[in-house]
Amino acid sequence: MTYVFDFGAIAPYVPLFLKGIAITVELTVIGGVLGVGVGIACAWARSLGPRWLRPPVALYVELIRNTPFLIQLFFIFFGLPSLGISLGEMQAAILAMVINLGAYGCEIIRAGIEATPKGQFEAGASLAMTRLQTFFHVVLMPALQRIWPALSSQIVIVMFGSAVCSQIAVEDITFAANFIQSRTFRAFEVYIIATVLYLVLALILRQGMRSLAGLLFPRRRATR
């Protein structure tokens, strides 16, 4: 049995793929920025925050890190409406990604914070800074720089995870691929194209994170 590749059959559907790319990028950028924000807040709460705040944050992190993204997404999209919280598919997808990245980001960023020399907290305190000021002005940026490669990888993983959002009818790359496949029956071509698109997006995202590191941490260039 021989299979004849015919990528031409996909040509009429290029706009669908382009729309898919736009949605995947949108999900990744919004989810990434908000998710890292949640991650920073949780990392602060878990390592420097008030003692009563630590167990609930730890529970959140452990729950999210030990359940599949698909189940989290379905729980948010299908489960929450029975509590009266009804979200559109894009909102549900972004919320799931933020919650997911927040938990993983928390652990990564916490490692960066805990590697901060004790003297830096003491130096901050001796300059009459509050604990929160010390965190924002002294500890945070070097901590982020320390764990930047790990954080970049996690955001790439979250982008791959966004492929799952096609299951709640978010029209991302995977959704486009499934749709085109069901019209043309050109499964090999369609999924190879989609896979290459993800590969290219991952490369661009990694490079973007590297450039962002250059902007965020101008004084030291150690970060890869």
Add this chain to the structure above:
Amino acid sequence: MSPFTTWDILRNLLFAAEWTILLSLVAFVGGGVLGLLVLFARTGRGKWGRRGAGLYIELVQGTPLLMQLFLCFFGLSLLGLNVPPWLAAGLSLTLWTSAFLAEIWRGCVEAIPRGQWEASSSLAMTYVEQMRHVVLPQAMRIAVPPTVGFSVQVVKGTALTSIIGFVELSKASTMITNATFQPFVVYGLAALIYFALCWPLSKSSQILERKLNVAHRNH
């Protein structure tokens, strides 16, 4: 028609969870064996073996697992092969696991001091003998915690196979939801079952890491 009680839901979910466990085991064992082969190619002396294994790892780690599943499931059937969901699920998860394990283990092999390689090659050992008798026994010690940690990713990865129609915990949740209209309860219970499977693995990975005191060895 008798109504579904919460107990009925849980019972059926637990039944489906057996398939999640079975698929995880197949993927982990198969991925481990294949991963070992990839590791040998990746760290071996042959230039092409190293490049090929490196490319394989890059490709698998650089694309979503869902795409690999679709390529196995829809793609292979176009070649005239009859691919049932369980085969596509097992195959793609095995390939995915092997790439990640090979890369994790490569880090462990490279953490072994160079002197060990030099000493064993001065004893006229071949590459495979060096790995078998000198390097792997030492690398295994540092490899245990991250390998156990990665098994959590495998269990969570099996959830994606529901999308190509393999009936495991996630697919069963969707089916039961469609029958009971209680997504909150069903997906909540499913999440708890996944948690019960994964959390002991995560925790034992942390404990092993502390026990083997990996961070402070060799320094």
